[in-house]
Amino acid sequence: MNVLIVEDERSLAKELAFFLYQQNFQCEVARTGHEASELLAVNTYDFVLLDLGLPDCDGLDLLTEAKAQEITAAIIVLTARGEVADRIRGLDLGADDYLAKPFSLPELLSRMHAITRRRFGVAKPLIQFGEFALDLQNRQLLHQGQEVTLSVKEFDLLSYLVLHKNRVLTRLQLTEHIWGNLPEDGYESNYIDAHIKNLRKKLTRYSELPWLETVRGLGYRFSL
Numbered sequence: 021m022n023v024l025i026v027e028d029e030r031s032l033a034k035e036l037a038f039f040l041y042q043q044n045f046q047c048e049v050a051r052t053g054h055e056a057s058e059l060l061a062v063n064t065y066d067f068v069l070l071d072l073g074l075p076d077c078d079g080l081d082l083l084t085e086a087k088a089q090e091i092t093a094a095i096i097v098l099t100a101r102g103e104v105a106d107r108i109r110g111l112d113l114g115a116d117d118y119l120a121k122p123f124s125l126p127e128l129l130s131r132m133h134a135i136t137r138r139r140f141g142v143a144k145p146l147i148q149f150g151e152f153a154l155d156l157q158n159r160q161l162l163h164q165g166q167e168v169t170l171s172v173k174e175f176d177l178l179s180y181l182v183l184h185k186n187r188v189l190t191r192l193q194l195t196e197h198i199w200g201n202l203p204e205d206g207y208e209s210n211y212i213d214a215h216i217k218n219l220r221k222k223l224t225r226y227s228e229l230p231w232l233e234t235v236r237g238l239g240y241r242f243s244l
């Protein structure tokens with residue numbers, strides 16, 4: 021999943037990006053409201069971490085703007101302002117969660133996991149399909165209780181498809197959310213195909229894989 025970090029404090033932005041990168045998120049950093057607006061206009065993100073005290077605007081205005089543009093990212097407001105009024109305003113404006121600085125990185129991560137579960141209606145820790153079970157929390161794919169070895173990106177690809185089940189995801193969408201936003205000339209459509217092919221090969225060693233379909237001319241769909 022990919023994350024836009026909107027934070028003018030360099031050291032915090034760097035720390036967040038490094039931590040999230042280790043947790044297999046792709047991150048981009050915007051240091052001003054203007055930079056964030058530009059990135060939000062051209063890219064799609066799964067999460068936006070939004071500092072309210074930006075040098076050129078109020079983060080709450082950016083939140084209002086993002087909501088007006090119907091961006092689909094989950095927005096977590098980060099702020100030094102502890103005031104209840106700001107917190108309420110942020111949530112009223114459509115933020116998905118709120119963290120007051122200083123916050124712990126593991127807490128941020130567990131809130132991100134909670135938002136993912138809420139958004140995708142994943143009630144149970146394991147998502148079952150046939151003899152497979154996908155454990156999002158521990159980043160494992162199990163077949164009859166035994167771990168199936170997948171690369172980091174294969175796991176990300178599979179879980180992204182499973183979370184967005186019954187929807188066609190284009191190759192470009194998959195690339196953006198799993199590898200991050202590439203420069204336009206860096207995008208190759210057969211890149212995803214190669215990874216899907218490997219994933220299929222690994223999983224069909226265990227069982228047929230009727231859930232994962234190639235949708236001609238469009239992309240891929242995981243039907244559950």
Ligand code: CA
Pocket residue numbers: 027028029071072073074
């Ligand atoms: Ca700030």
